[in-house]
């Protein structure tokens with residue numbers, strides 16, 4: 002079956018385009034939408050009960066995003082998109098054995114992503130034997146034994162791939178990585194490889210720690226906050242509350258984004274009676290700049306150039322004390338900046354010199370500055386260098402390791418950061434492996450494993466044969482859809498530990514298992530009693546989460562119990578007593594506190610209020626780099642951006658495509674067909690284009706186009722029937738939704754020294770249908 006038939010998407014019947022949203026983001030629009038999603042969840046009472054416990058001590062951590070909890074947060078601390086995530090999990094609909102009997106795998110392949118997940122919660126383990134047309138029920142024990150015997154048959158443990166999506170708790174992630182290493186592999190591809198990998202690598206190179214250096218309190222002390230390549234109104238709505246507070250007390254908020262995102266302009270806090278009653282909002286960014294896709298490094302280099310020029314007149318522009326005492330490589334960086342010419346800078350960022358100077362002025366005139374960023378920075382070819390340039394500019398004014406200042410990569414999944422902390426890492430630090438070896442006395446594998454893109458290559462080349470996913474939707478989230486599908490289909494066995502039906506259950510290996518698990522909102526009862534799990538947010542706060550709802554089915558098991566079952570059937574309990582650990586998660590936390598630094602008294606500390614802070618050395622100006630200093634990177638600007646590299650391959654005009662999220666989705670989970678703030682309703686196969694580009698191409702709003710990837714690898718990648726939406730977007734840049742556009746992303750197009758697919762800069766051509 003061709004990719005185009007498998008990647009079904011929205012029907013256009015109810016589609017309509019209203020003008021872009023002119024009210025403040027949040028406000029009644031958010032409340033109305035929350036109510037709608039609650040009602041549509043078919044289980045409003047359960048959802049509401051759960052909501053009141055979201056992000057509260059003793060309650061559960063909202064599975065929506067990784068934004069931190071404010072100490073002062075009120076009794077109601079959730080956002081519109083948290084409501085969607087919770088209602089989605091609390092649905093009363095069920096995907097049980099009857100459902101699979103009625104719907105064959107090939108029938109289900111024709112359903113769109115929205116329809117698949119909307120079918121409800123998975124209820125019992127299911128097995129596809131490779132011959133029958135349908136999934137069939139299987140017992141838990143038989144499923145575990147099947148995985149165990151498949152793993153034992155491999156000629157090397159490195160033929161197994163253990164994928165993780167960032168919702169997994171610290172407890173299950175720790176057990177999972179321990180299982181993989183006892184098995185003998187470091188093959189832990191994870192969603193982070195597609196997400197903030199560049200932040201981790203760039204920050205480790207520059208300041209010796211891969212995590213953000215700020216806490217939520219720093220936002221209340223910052224004089225200026227720069228938001229790069231991030232759309233918090235949709236993806237981290239609770240961050241808007243923090244930005245609103247900052248804006249109200251006069252902090253400058255500067256947005257640097259390809260698109261004018263509504264949430265970054267004006268926000269009305271549903272928790273503020275005044276703003277709700279008087280239909281007002283708070284201005285968020287009074288300064289908004291729209292560079293070209295991938296132009297941020299050039300923009301930052303321009304800012305640095307301005308600072309160096311101004312330093313000649315005014316020595317207070319740079320923090321020379323900080324630079325002298327704490328930094329290495331300043332002179333080389335200065336030479337690199339001075340030798341970069343303005344023409345290249347302005348060409349790459351597509352802003353005027355005045356605009357760059359204005360950004361430099363705001364930066365230089367404020368003492369304590371935070372830079373936040375997300376996928377607009379990390380999903381380009383030169384992402385690692387861009388992250389390091391963000392740090393360079395912060396370091397020039399000593400903006401790391403002081404109150405109200407620092408670097409804040411805003412993570413995606415609610416526990417993606419914690420997963421790394423507890424060992425989900427295909428290139429684990431040696432100290433961590435040493436600690437595992439010491440604790441469990443076995444030969445821990447040292448060879449680096451496969452990241453997500455490497456894993457796809459490995460499956461395609463027959464080097465990997467068993468694929469296990471702890472959550473997520475690998476088939477839909479990865480690039481180059483057709484090849485990702487082929488990769489999974491070549492495996493002997495694919496196993497998905499999931500809450501809801503998705504594409505990855507239908508793009509199977511020769512045999513496949515679906516192992517349904519409890520969700521974050523559900524009560525997790527084990528032998529020792531009710532369990533809590535723990536997660537780490539973007540600000541390195543570790544806190545507990547306790548499910549509140551009855552499980553969706555009696556047959557569900559917790560992720561931790563499932564991993565223990567797989568481990569027991571695969572490697573036995575000579576080294577680790579899996580079932581004992583899974584019977585009481587406090588025992589797993591005890592293990593973590595022995596193996597991983599800074600988790601002392603883990604079990605006691607999670608009982609205190611909103612949890613505990615994991616120390617961040619860089620925030621204390623301790624630099625764990627080889628030079629023991631913060632390191633200026635003197636990397637050059639990219640010689641060419643995506644559109645320039647592709648221009649030699651075709652005579653057609655080249656556009657740079659970014660693939661992003663609508664307001665009604667959580668990654669590959671499509672809650673609905675609207676994107677309220679961008680004025681799109683009832684459809685997803687759309688492409689946002691600039692008015693001038695349209696007239697140059699003799700195209701107009703509402704036309705249907707074919708989008709074709711421009712590459713020189715001989716593979717044709719194209720999508721048809723995308724409807725044009727005329728939009729305020731820089732010339733030659735276009736945008737469309739993920740995951741519909743993943744077939745356009747070449748597997749080989751990854752960030753340098755990092756491997757993240759370049760989801761935000763794909764060279765494409767566009768033709769009228």
Ligand SMILES: Nc1nc2c(c(=O)[nH]1)N[C@H]1C(S)=C(S)[C@@H](COP(=O)(O)OP(=O)(O)OC[C@H]3O[C@@H](n4cnc5c(=O)[nH]c(N)nc54)[C@H](O)[C@@H]3O)O[C@H]1N2
Pocket residue numbers: 065066082196229230231232233235236237257258259260262292293294295296297375376377378412413414659660661662663664666667668669761
């Ligand atoms: N409701 C909801 N919440 C989510 C998610 C979700 O899907 N739904 N996903 C979660 C996950 S896993 C993640 S990683 C985060 C993602 O959070 P975001 O990074 O906010 O997600 P994207 O939709 O990819 O948005 C990228 C933003 O960067 C801008 N941008 C793109 N390219 C560039 C560029 O080159 N330069 C600049 N300056 N801007 C650029 C885009 O216009 C857009 O505003 O959100 C998390 N939270």
Ligand SMILES: Nc1nc2c(c(=O)[nH]1)N[C@H]1C(S)=C(S)[C@@H](COP(=O)(O)OP(=O)(O)OC[C@H]3O[C@@H](n4cnc5c(=O)[nH]c(N)nc54)[C@H](O)[C@@H]3O)O[C@H]1N2
Pocket residue numbers: 118165166167168192193195196197376380413414471472473474475478479498499500501502503518519520521560660661662667668669670739740742743746760
């Ligand atoms: N084109 C393009 N592609 C992208 C991106 C992009 O911006 N553009 N973004 C990338 C990013 S940042 C990320 S993080 C990845 C996301 O990639 P993934 O993390 O693999 O995908 P998700 O869509 O978050 O996974 C959703 C599935 O997780 C399962 N699930 C939900 N809750 C739970 C739970 O509690 N336990 C378990 N076991 N399963 C659960 C459900 O079955 C659901 O279908 O996608 C990447 N892909």
Ligand SMILES: [Mo]
Pocket residue numbers: 192195196197412413414
């Ligand atoms: Mo992500």
